Amino acid sequence: MAEHVFYDRHGLPMKTSAKTLASETDFTSVGRFSRSFDESVASGLRPKAVPGILKAAAEGDMFDFLTIAEEMEEREPHYGSVLGTRKRAVSSIDMTIEAASTNDKDQTIAKACAELINQPDFIDMLDDALDGLGKGYAAVEMMWDTKSPIWMPRDFVWQDPRLFQFDKDHRRKLKIREEGNPVGLPLSPGKFVTHMPxxxxxxxxxxxLARVAIWSFILKSYTIKDWAQFCEVFGMPLRVGKYHPNASEDEKRKLMRAVLQIASDAAGIVPQGMDIEFIETSARGGDAVFGHFAKYLDEQVSKIVLGQTMTTDSGSSRAQAEVHNEVRLDIKAADARQLEATLNKDIIRPFVDVNFGRQERYPTVKLPVQEPEDLERLANVLERLVPLGLTVAVADVRDRVGFSDPPEGAEVLQAPAASRPAANRRKAVNTTETADDLLDEIGQDELAQWERQMDPIVKPIRDLVNGAGSLGEILEGLNQLAGNMDESELARGINRARLKARGVGDVKG
Structure with missing residues (x-):
């Protein structure tokens, strides 16, 4: 059987067969585990047992920890929600392939890699790889299509992390568990995506993340249980049955049965002469104690997983939540960078090695994290700086706001003629524009520059008022200002408008 060679990150060759690449690993052949994967750890878990579970996990026995990490996602709505939010924040990013260089061979390899990552199953695999956020690591097995000209992973199967273990020496290298074998079995080259955030x-x-969130999970489970008991005891009025001193034992039993059943049935019958009294309880404040503590624990989990609380249960405004964008951007960028490294190491390099041979440089998967643009702030900056002479490429602004260049002949939105810059207005004039339309526009350019034209005239008056100590000084100073006022800029504006009017008059005849 022909063997195929992959290379690890140190350049060492690793051989495997086409049959191994194409088929799923038979984990049942590595031995029978003494514990069932269906056993629950969270049920009846007491706080004093948690340190033992965490210590065993740190020493290499992660079975109970991984089980409870899975159960936490199923049993605790808040933890499951925020963890899913963090996963989807990265898996929803549009992936791209960056070629190693611009030469034809590297471009061909990059094109093949682009076909690989654009498979629907590849997109779904990202969520499975990000399962490592909660548990510390995730393993996804790849089944290769070895019958097509380009060998490519087609199926991606999430494998239970309890099927794996770390090496005993450094606890960094992942291996397949085998009952009775403390060393474990090595992973087949080119078969597994192992993501370790x-x-x-x-x-x-x-x-x-589950290692930190487990304490909030345990405390909240007890809090909710105590709150439910509180509601059961104090949520309904106390029911007291009163019987006549001469009542028989059978009548007493009937009264007791009626008192017990009236809570659920909201109806009951008692013998004549007997009463049921409802006594309202004065105990209140369950939400202030249990509810506030549960909310506090949820906020701690939000900080652990999302890095913030504004988009979950803190009651912050919508504007604050939008700024935080669900997952803190630095955390999202770090998750994306680490997932890029895993995809390039475990998928792109083996794919290129088996199809194109070992390369000096490889194409890379990119998960670009875009920081949300504050469009209002951008508009304010442009509004203030462009009139002062800042030149900005229209294409750059369109890229920042997310608009594409309009095709030639397309209907476009434009500012009204009175507010458009002069250069743009001249471009907007078409052959059907009449002389009357041109006449209406005279003075608009000059009007747009009125502050620059009037400032040399108004500035001496402003300086006089600011420096005067009394009204008398202002009145006396006004007589001497005429020679200090510079009306040349205003005169040039008026002259430009007069020349335009003369030109339009010549056109009209």
């Missing part, structure tokens, strides 16, 4: 310095086994 670096959320903190240290070993991957201690990096999962």
């Amino acid at each position: 670096k959320l903190k310095s240290g070993k991957p086994v201690r990096s999962g």
Whole structure:
């Protein structure tokens, strides 16, 4: 059977077969596990058991930790929601391929890689790889199509992280678990996408978000349970049955049954002469104690996972939430950068090696994180600086606001003639414009520059008023200002308008 060679990050060759690449790993052949994957760890879990679970995970036995990390996503709505938000913030980014260079060979390789990442299953695989955010690592197995001219991973299967373990020496290299084999089995080259997010310095086994969020999960589960008991006891009025001193034991039993059942049935019958009294309880404040504590725990989980609380339960304004954009941008960018590294290491390099041979430089997957543009601020900057002489390319502004260049002949939105810059107005004039239309526009350019024209005239008056100590000084100073006023700019504007009017008059005849 022909073997195919991949190269690790150090350039060392790793051989594998087409059959291995095309088929899914048979994990049942590596041994029978003593514990079932269906067992629950969260059910009945007490706080005193958590340190033992975390210690065992740090030492390499991650079975219970990974089980409870999975259950936390199912049992705790807030944790599952914010963790899903963080995953989708990265997996929803449009991926691109950047070629190694501009030569034809590198462009051909980049085009093949683009076909690979544009597969629908490839997009879905990103969410499975990001499962490592909560658990510390994730393993996705690739099934290759080895029958087509270009060998390509077609199916991506999420594999339960409990099927794997870290090496005993450094706990950084992932291996397949085997019962009775403490060393484990090596992963087949070119078969697995192993994503280990670096959320903190240290070993991957201690990096999962669930390791920090587990305490909030335990405390909140007890809080909700106590709140439910509080509501059950104090949420309904106390029911007291009163019977006659001569009542028989059978009548007493009937009264007790009626008292017990009236809470759920809202109806009941009692013998004549017996009463049921409802006593309103004065106990209140369950939401102030249990509700506030549950909300506090949710906010801590939001900080752990999203880096902020404004888009979850803090009651902040919509504007604040939009600024935070659900996941803090620096966290989103770090997640995207780390996922890029995993995709390039575990998918792009093996794909290029098996189809095009080893390369000096490889194409790279990019997950560009775009910072939301503050369009109002951009508009204010342009409005203030462009009249002062700042030149800005229209294409740059369109890119910032997300608009494309209009095709030739397309109907476009334009500012009214009175507010458009002179150069743009001249471009907008068409062959059907009449002399009367031109006459109406005379003075608009000059009017737009009125502040620059009038400032040399008004400035001496402004300086006099600012420096005078009394009204008398102002009146006396006005007689001496005529020679200090510069009306040349205003005169030039009036002269330009007169020349335009003369030109239009010549056109009209």
